[in-house]
Amino acid sequence: MTDSATNSPRNQIINKSNDIIDATEQHGIEIPIEIVSEEEMAVIEAAFSLASAARRSFLCTRPSRGLSSCSSGNSEDSGRVNKKNKTKTKSVMFDSLLNRFRKKRGLYVTDITATEWCEKQMEFGLLFGKPEITSAMKAGIARHAKLEEEVTKKVEVRVETLEDIWALKFINFTICANQLMFEGLTRELPVVGLVQGVWMVGVIDELRMPVTETGRNLILVDTKTRRQPRIPAEPQCRNGRLQLMCYKYLWDKLVSDIFPSKQFYDYFSLDPEHTLSDDIKMSTAEAGFPAETLGEVVNYFRNVCLTLPPAHDQLLLRYELQKDNSLIAEDEFSYDDDWLKGQISSSLEFWQGQREAKYVPENEYEANDQSPMVDVAPGASDKMMKSSHLKRNTYLMLTGGGMEKFVLNSAKREVKLDILND
Secondary structure, eight states: OHHHHHTSHHHHHHHHHHHHHHHHHHHTOOOOOOOOOHHHHHHHHHHHHHHHHHHHHHHEEOOTTSOOEEOOSOHHHHOOOOHHHHHHHHHTSSOOHHHHHSTTTOEEHHHHHHHHHOHHHHHHHHHHOOOOOOHHHHHHHHHHHHHHHTTEEOEEEOOOSHHHHHHHHHHHHHHHHHHHHHHSEEEEEEEEEEETTEEEEEEEEEEEOOEETTEEOOEEEEEEEESSSSOOOHHHHHHHHHHHHHHHHHHHHHHHSOOOHHHHHHHTTOOTTOBOOHHHHHHHHHHTOOOSBHHHHHHHHHHHHTTSOOOOSEEEEEEEETTTOOEEEEEEEEOOHHHHHHHHHHHHHHHTTSSOOOOOOHHHHHHOSSOGGGTSOOGGGGGBOOBOOOSSOOEEEEOOSSOOOOOOOSSSSEEEEEEOOO
């Protein structure tokens, strides 16, 4: 009994380990030891948690009746198992982040910029929840709201269907376009487009069309707020440039191509013949293009797009101090189509599950004085939508569900629509 225990495989391994330790001590060989800090251990543990969650997702299958669940091994729960079902199960073993978290919604422009900074941070945020909004981020949101109030006012309106929400987005686009053409300035303009086979949505912070000696050039502008009175590190500046380039790409695509309405309806599961709610029909009538259905609103939107000019290749980033909104610096740069398409392609590889997420390069992480999430226009900006030119300028706010009387403010400003949910 004792001999058997002594010769067990486990004891043999221990004995060999002891022999190695004795040999190293005898010959003066030093084995390098690396001490891992608590922060590094936290990162390692989080990585193991992520790997475990990913492994569980691999084991999850979709029953033939359309309900998502994990396979329990009981064929009666998921219908009859046959070769055809086994093949289908294998095809859905892995689901991309795009399909899991942005299905029927489209990618936000801020999804592209966030992954340009750190794909792993985006992955962790999607799987385990985003970090809480910081005071700096709240200050950025407040500043954007204040800038918007300079040209708009808000009024609440409830929506009943997804078709109502999209109709209001297109109405908001038309309002902003009219304001831009007549006044030379508009803010928080919603855009949507098909980019490399993926639907992308966003909200342009500011559009200017100043009158110059050579004519009128459309300039896209984005304002970032800073806690410190200095411009950010280069990685953050690059991230802001990427965001503006994405907006220009979407804008130019809208005004130069025919909007692919059929693909749009199919992807977002919308019915163009759906009758809009009374509030929205009334808002379209006030805007000067009465419409009964989503399809009618989209047709008007397409016609408006064809009357608008493309954006100038020179783009403008403004950096303001959060404390008093004073201007720190302006970064004027040129649009780079090849670089932009390369960045989008790389980001889509991550979103579509073609490769694993990347970490921030060490030299860029050390160069940043704060998280770029503070300076990138907050995610809330991608939820701000605007409406078409009404006789009295107000701001419509969608609160979702039910009905609410549509009230117009008497102030002579643009009418916009604010969607509170994605």
